[in-house]
Amino acid sequence: MQNILVTGGAGFIGCNFVRYILEHSADIVVTVYDKLTYAGRLENLDAVKEGFGPRYLFVQGDICDAAKVEETVAARNVDTIVNFAAETHVDRSILDPDAFVKTDVYGTYVLLEAARNFGNLRFHQVSTDEVYGHIEGRRRSVEHDALAPRSPYSASKASADLFVNAYNITYDLPVTISRGANNIGPFQYPEKVVPLFVTNALESMPLPVFGDGMQMRDYQYVADHCAAIYLILLRGRIGELYNVGTGAEMTNLSMVEILLDELDRPRSLIQHVEDRLGHDRRYSLDVTKILALGWEPDYTPEEAIRATARWYRDNRWWWQPIRDGDFRDYYDTVYADRKRLEPQ
Ligand code: NAD
Numbered sequence: 389m390q391n392i393l394v395t396g397g398a399g400f401i402g403c404n405f406v407r408y409i410l411e412h413s414a415d416i417v418v419t420v421y422d423k424l425t426y427a428g429r430l431e432n433l434d435a436v437k438e439g440f441g442p443r444y445l446f447v448q449g450d451i452c453d454a455a456k457v458e459e460t461v462a463a464r465n466v467d468t469i470v471n472f473a474a475e476t477h478v479d480r481s482i483l484d485p486d487a488f489v490k491t492d493v494y495g496t497y498v499l500l501e502a503a504r505n506f507g508n509l510r511f512h513q514v515s516t517d518e519v520y521g522h523i524e525g526r527r528r529s530v531e532h533d534a535l536a537p538r539s540p541y542s543a544s545k546a547s548a549d550l551f552v553n554a555y556n557i558t559y560d561l562p563v564t565i566s567r568g569a570n571n572i573g574p575f576q577y578p579e580k581v582v583p584l585f586v587t588n589a590l591e592s593m594p595l596p597v598f599g600d601g602m603q604m605r606d607y608q609y610v611a612d613h614c615a616a617i618y619l620i621l622l623r624g625r626i627g628e629l630y631n632v633g634t635g636a637e638m639t640n641l642s643m644v645e646i647l648l649d650e651l652d653r654p655r656s657l658i659q660h661v662e663d664r665l666g667h668d669r670r671y672s673l674d675v676t677k678i679l680a681l682g683w684e685p686d687y688t689p690e691e692a693i694r695a696t697a698r699w700y701r702d703n704r705w706w707w708q709p710i711r712d713g714d715f716r717d718y719y720d721t722v723y724a725d726r727k728r729l730e731p732q
Pocket residue numbers: 395396397398399400401402421422423424425426427428429449450451452471472473474475476477491495514515516517545567568569570571572576577
């Protein structure tokens with residue numbers, strides 16, 4: 389593993405991953421391949437460009453564009469593809485699933501074909517705990533559980549996982565898949581709940597909690613997730629899946645209280661609103677397998693939420709232009725007419 393193509397590397401997890409691998413190996417050369425959708429931002433990679441110039445190159449392109457993908461793989465002599473590129477927000481997938489099917493399913497297929505056509509390149513797919521669907525009772529999802537996605541986003545990601553697995557079985561493509569819990573940290577587009585609530589709180593706007601706020605998520609720090617993916621690339625078994633999370637989930641209301649406390653903002657900002665359609669109640673990963681590979685998270689969910697809140701508090705330069713731009717239309721579409729619920 390020397391010449392890595394990181395698709396979706398201008399997005400939230402991708403940009404953190406690029407910095408992580410360049411910092412952790414002096415031999416690696418990275419090509420970021422990204423379409424630069426609303427979620428992909430070149431400024432996310434400014435520090436990488438400055439710190440690692442000769443070992444980093446950015447190519448703007450769509451993963452659905454087979455010719456451009458293959459041209460890039462050839463020109464950069466790529467030996468490993470790590471696929472972060474995706475449409476990623478559940479609420480957007482409810483509004484309009486089209487781009488999710490195109491990028492998350494067809495785009496993954498294009499990358500798999502490129503890997504196959506260039507002599508079976510190493511391929512890692514970044515997937516999500518959402519493919520298991522929501523989990524009842526005290527159960528945790530294990531890697532061999534059946535897939536039961538319930539949103540257009542998770543259905544697209546689950547389909548991609550099935551293709552990745554099929555390419556391993558059919559063509560012997562050396563693949564691995566990681567299924568991550570909710571990531572938080574620097575450079576996450578402020579549509580996702582933690583950066584949305586932190587930036588709303590910093591602007592003294594209400595925090596729109598869907599339904600009763602008792603849904604459960606495992607909020608893991610993005611650097612921990614990046615470390616796990618790097619470890620899987622180095623030591624993961626080909627053809628295997630790995631869940632990645634802290635293994636400790638909390639309710640959305642607990643998450644909100646932690647971030648408000650960290651920012652020293654009042655609980656009166658919490659506003660319960662009409663629930664998301666098909667809202668998954670609980671995700672919960674069994675992480676025994678990734679722990680056995682030698683990975684351990686540095687952050688608890690509470691530490692991750694606090695660190696994230698501080699980063700947004702201290703980096704207004706990054707998120708203010710986003711919130712002042714196209715994001716406003718999106719926010720109005722999703723939230724303006726949303727019914728308010730009585731205090732719970
Ligand atoms: P993100 O939305 O912040 O970034 C996605 C990136 O993909 C952007 O840079 C975007 O420009 C790029 N992209 C989108 N469509 C593209 C296309 N057709 N061609 C090329 N590039 C394209 O997403 P993220 O949160 O960084 O998530 C990265 C990956 O991790 C996704 O595959 C996601 O499903 C997975 N994941 C995310 C989380 C999470 O909590 N954010 C958790 C588990 C797994």
